[in-house]
Amino acid sequence: MEQKYIVALEIGSSHIRAAVGVVDESGVLTILAVEDENAINVVRYGWIQNVEEVSNRINKLIKKLENYQSISPRKIKSVYVSIGGRSTMATSRQIVRHFDDGVDITDKIIQQIKDEARQMVVSDRKVIEVLPREFAVDNLDCPNPVGTVGRNIKAEINLVTCKPVIGYSNIQRAVTERQQLNIKGEIVRQSAIADLVLTSDEKKLGCMLVDFGAETTTVSMYKNGTLRYFETLPLGSRNITRDIMSLNHTEENAEQLKKVLGDVVNVEPNYRKHDFDGDATEVNNYVRARAGEIIVNIIEQPKYAGYKISSDLPGGIIIVGAGAKLKGFTDQLASQSGLNVRLGNIPGTIRISDPKLQSLDFIDVIALLNAAARRNPQECTEVPVQVNVTYDYDDSYDEDDDDEPGPRPIKGKEKKEKKEKKPKVEEKREPKGPSKLSQWKDRLATMLFNEADENDE
Structure with a gap:
């Protein structure tokens, strides 16, 4: 055990x-x-x-x-x-069993006698315990009847009851x-x-x-x-x-x-x-x-x-x-x-x-x-069952998400799904012309080039 x-x-x-x-x-x-x-x-x-x-x-x-x-x-x-x-109180009851031929008195027979006694009505009281007082096998007193052989058995039983x-x-x-x-x-x-x-x-x-x-x-x-x-x-x-x-x-x-x-x-x-x-x-x-x-x-x-x-x-x-x-x-x-x-x-x-x-x-x-x-x-x-808590580390951050990035506890099937980040869509823009600084650089380069040509002549 x-x-x-x-x-x-x-x-x-x-x-x-x-x-x-x-x-x-x-x-x-x-x-x-x-x-x-x-x-x-x-x-x-x-x-x-x-x-x-x-x-x-x-x-x-x-x-x-x-x-x-x-x-x-x-x-x-x-x-x-x-x-x-x-x-609580005890009430005495008697149970008698007869057999056609001599039989071995077994634990099973004694238990059946106890079960029969438990079913006896005792003036609207509940039976709590069945306590055998004495047994007689073939009219001979037998304190421990299990193992004996006989044609009849008489049992005096105490029924302990309560309201x-x-x-x-x-x-x-x-x-x-x-x-x-x-x-x-x-x-x-x-x-x-x-x-x-x-x-x-x-x-x-x-x-x-x-x-x-x-x-x-x-x-x-x-x-x-x-x-x-x-x-x-x-x-x-x-x-x-x-x-x-x-x-x-x-x-x-x-x-x-x-x-x-x-x-x-x-x-x-x-x-x-x-x-x-x-x-x-x-x-x-x-x-x-x-x-x-x-x-x-x-x-x-x-x-x-x-x-x-x-x-x-x-x-x-x-x-x-x-x-x-x-x-x-x-x-x-x-x-x-x-x-x-x-x-x-x-x-x-x-x-x-x-x-x-x-x-x-x-x-x-x-x-x-x-x-x-x-x-x-x-x-x-x-012993209480221990609930194991694991952590999932989420290093992503979304401005629309109120939760702080970092470790988040996961309990059973209640795991919080990560938010999928949507791919950014590039906006189409018209090509821009040269800036003013670039225009001035080009004009200055042209002037220097023309002046060099005149000197050569």
Whole structure:
């Protein structure tokens, strides 16, 4: 596989991020650049509210990325986009196939089952991704059915869907219609993050992935290596910020107070009040109350999936998202759930050109690049064609021509033809007689000649 440049676009509730990576011949991904723009109030709960504003921010991101030395002079023409937020959900479907005789279960049969599942109508929702949960061949559980022989196969399928208008159509309006960017593929945000930060052992044992964002918290559960549950809660770290605003702070100041003073475990941390524009105790009363509500909602989700949190999820909780950086949140989540909790991180198999991109803030868009790199990546950039300009030197000059003589650029077939000089036509004139000077010379010569003759006589 030749080296390819791929571009990812992640539209979240608080930020819009874009990233460029390069996939080499061996399939290794290198992150070249990441840029972000604020999305507060133009994106709500992962839904695009203001198409024009989002489009303008995407335009800024693309220009920033194209100016990177590692990317220039390439121009970005296509992107991979993520689908997430409150619009997304997973729905389980079952497909059964019977065969007259025992047949080899092949990749083609499994793909046909996935295609059939994709065609299933899910209450006016768009199917984004088809994720098999489990298979059974002749009523025997078979995690990997390809290569087995049987007379019937049963598949449990998860269909990840979104609402067509707010979850998908507005993305097309902002990206394709206004920015003329081709969408190479749509990738479910939560699946991309899971593939990046979860280990195979965690997926097999059973674990919970929590994406604690600005306005939503998405919880997904894995068991026996596959996705079993997926839900997006309309709660996020911005709810804590809005609570702090009730202390007569702007949202910007409240956000800063949350980051500096916020502590989920200690209500009265050891801060000097005069160092900050706010009372730590009052701030943390709000922080602790709202964070506690979010934690309760997270640890309730296994019940809806049919799991016991204490025994069915030994792989623990893996948490990502900007909200996960709130001081004391992971400790409190571990205490109330009784599970081990760790922060998601970027594996060493991905090369990152700038160490600052290792931040937890960029996991979402890097996960999207990683997912694209693993799915037969398509080139997203192109190098502009250089227009060669040649010169034709015209040393002729015509008084009737307004152009100055000299070099004139010629572009393609637009070569300016030289003016042909018309031959000058000689005017016919009547022959003129001898001039007066010639007449005087002749008379003088005659006089001298006559005088010489007289002398001779």
